[in-house]
Amino acid sequence: MTTSILDITPFIPADARLMQSSLPDKAISLISLTAKLTGQLAPLTLARLEYHMAAINSYYSNLIEGNATRPHEIRAAQRGSYSGDPAKRDLQQESLAHMQVQEWLSIQKPDLDTLFTPEFISRLHREFYQRVPEGLWLIKDEQGNTAATLVPGEWRSGSVIVGQHIPPSASDLPALMQKFCETYNPKKFSGDRKLIAIMAAHHRFTWIHPFTDGNGRVGRLLTDVALKAAGLESYGAWCISRGLARTATQYKQLLANADAARQGDYDGRGQLTERGLMDFCNYMLDTAIDQVSYISDLLDLASMRQRIESYVQARNDKRVAGVDASLKPIVSLILFSAYQQGEIGRAQALELCAMPERSARRLLGQLKSEGLLSETSSKSPLRWEIPEHAEPWYFPNLTP
Template sequence: MATHLLDLSFDPAIPRRRLGELKDMAQEVVIASSTLEGRIAVRTAAALGDRLRFLNSYHSNLIEGHKTSILDIEAALQQDFSGDEQKRYAQELCAAHVRAERVLMAEVLETPPVNICAEDFVSRIHRTIYEQLPSHHLFVHDQGGFTRHAVLPGQMRDGQVSLDGGLTPHGPSADRLPATFAEFSRAYDPVNFHGDERLIAIAASHHRLVWLHPFRDGNGRVTRLFSGLYLAHAGINRSNLWSLSRGFSRDKQWYMTNLRSADSPDEDRKGFDQDYFADFCLYFLEVCLDQIRFMDKILGLNRIDARIEGYIRDRDKTRGATDPLDQRSAKLLKALFLQGEVPRGEARSIMGMDHQTDRHARRIVSQLVREGLVCSSSHRAPLTIGFPTQVLRYYFPDIFDPSVLGEATEE
C-alpha cells in the first residue's frame, strides 16, 4: 500500500550499516577539502569561490531541466535578459540562486544559525530564492509553464506530493509535515554530531530533506543549497572551492536513482531501509571527494602559471595592436594568485621593473584594474586577483568550458 511512506521515522539519523566505511570516507573528504583550501591564498579563494557560485547555480538548475550559461547569468544580474521566454526564465532562476547563496552563505559564516536544520532557516532558504524573482515567477512551474498554484515562498506545502503522476504519495502528508519536519530538525541538529559523523549527517539530511519535499516548488534547489550551507556551517568548503551540484549534475539520473532508492522502507515499514540509506550517504561522500580531487588537479599552480601567460598572449592577438598588455603583467597576476594580495608599491619589483620605469608600472597596474584582472578598493589599497568573465575559459578551462560559459567575446 502506497501510504506506508508517509510516517517513516528518522531514527537512526545516520546509517547503522557500513558506518566504518562511511567514517573512513568522511575523514578523507574533510582532509582533502581542508588541504585544497590550504593551498589557495585566502583572498584568491574568496574571489574564485564567488565565481564558482555561478557554477553552483548553473548545475543546480540544470538538474531541474533549466539550461543557461554563465554569461547569461551575469547578464541577468545586470537586468539584461533574453527575448526568449524559456531562456529568460532560466536566467532569472539562476541569478536568483546566485544572489540567495551570497546572502545566506555570508550569514552562515558570520552569524551561524543556532540550528541550520530548523524549519525557520530552511524556510528562509526557500523564501530568499523566491524573493529575488519577479512576481510572475511566484507560481508553481511544470513542463507546460506556470500553473495557477502560488509557490508561497517560505511556507510549507498544504497538499500531498507525488513524483509519478499521482500514483504514489511522496513524503509525509501535509497534515503530518510540520511534526515530521520538527523531527527532521531535531534529528539533524549539528549539536548531535561530532567529528566525521557530522559530514555523514549532512549526507543523510540531504536525502531526508528531498524526501520531505516541504515546499510546493523549488525543493531540489533548496536542498542542494541547504547542503552547501550545512557543509560550510561544519567548516567544510567554506570558500566554495568545489561544487556539490556540479557533481550531482554530471549524472543526473544516477543522482535521482540514489535519492529514490533511499526512500525505500525497511521490512517492518517503520523506518528507511538501512542498506539503501548507507548507499546514498556513500554516494554523497563519493561526489564530494570526486569534486575536491577535480578542483585540486585543475588548480595546480604550474598549470595556472601557463594559463595566465596564455590569456595575455591571446588577449593581445585578439585585440591586435590596440591597447596591448605588457607581458610583464603576467608576473604580477601569478604573484597575486599565489599570495592573495600584495602591497601596491611592490607591483613594480614583482614585474621586474626598475625605478626608472615606475610611471610605466603604475600604468600597467591601472590597466589591469580597469580590465578586472586586478582588484583594489582604492589607489593605495593592496592589490588582489580578479576573475573577470573573459579569463575564466583560460584560467579554468575544465570548469568553464564553452557549454557552461557561453559565447565569450573580448570587450
C-alpha cells in the same frame, strides 16, 4: 495516516554497517582534502573564488531542475542585461536569485543550531522565491494548467506525488520538520558521522518534500551551508552541485532508490532501505571528493602559474574572445603573484613590472581596466580577479 520521524529511519546507516563500509574513510578524506585546500589559498584568493563560484553553483543547481541559463547569461543579468525573451528573462532572474541567496547565506554565516531549525529552512525558501518572478510560483500540470501556487517560505498545503513516492501529508509537515531538524543537526553526531549525517539529511529532506516547489534547490543550498558550518572552510571555492548536475540521472535515481521501504531482514532495522541510503551517501561523498580534488588540482601553484602564462600567451596570439590588446610577458608574473598572495602592494606591483614607472603604471592600468586586477581605492593593494575572458584559461572545463 500520520507520518512521524520514525518513518524515515534509519536516520543514518547503523554503526555496524558503517564499520564494514568505506563511508567513514570517505568522510575523513573529504575533511582532509578541504582542509588542505584552505591551507593552500590566501584568504583573499579564497574569498574571490567563492564569489566567482556562486554563479557556477547557481548554474549547476538550476540545471538539475531544467534551467539551463549559462553562467555568462547569469553574469549579464548581474549587470542588468536581460534577454528580450520573457521566459529566458525569468530564468535569468531565477538564476540570479540563487546567487543572491548564496550571498545572503555568506553574510548570515548561520551556525548549525541556527541552520537546523524549521524557521531558518522556511526563511531560506522565502529568501529564494521572493527574488523569483511570481510567474515561477505557479505549478503546472502535464497539460500546462496551473495546478497550485507556492507561497514563499510556507510548507505546502496539499498532497503531491514525486515519481513513485508519495510524500507525507501536509498536516504532518510542521511537526515532522521540527523533528527532522532536531534529528539531523550535525552537532548531535561526532567525527566522520557529521558529514554522513548531512548527506543522509539531503535525501530525507527531499523525501519529506516540505514545500510545494523548490525542494531540490533549497535542499542543495541547505547542504551547501551545512557543509560550510560543519567545518569545511574551503566549501564555496568548490561546490557539490557541479558534480550532481554532471551525473544528474544517477543523482535522481539514487534519491529515488533511497525512498524505498526496507527490503527484508538484511536491509537494516528502519522503515526505509538502509542499503539505498548507504548507496546515496556513498555517491554524495564520492561526488564531493571529486569536486574538491578537481578544484585543488586547478589551484595548485605550479598548475595555476602555467595556466596564467597560457592565458597571457593566448592574448598575444589573439585567441582570447572579448579582448584585443596584447599583454607583456611580465604580466603572467604579476597576475600569479596576486593570485598567490591574494593581493599585491602597489610598490611591489611596480617593481614586478621591471620597466620605467610611467610605463609600469600604464600596464597596471590596463590590467585593472580589463578586470584582471582590482582596487578598493587609488592607494589600495591590487587584488587578483577572474574576468569572464580569463575564466576558460584559469579554470578549464569548469562549465560546458
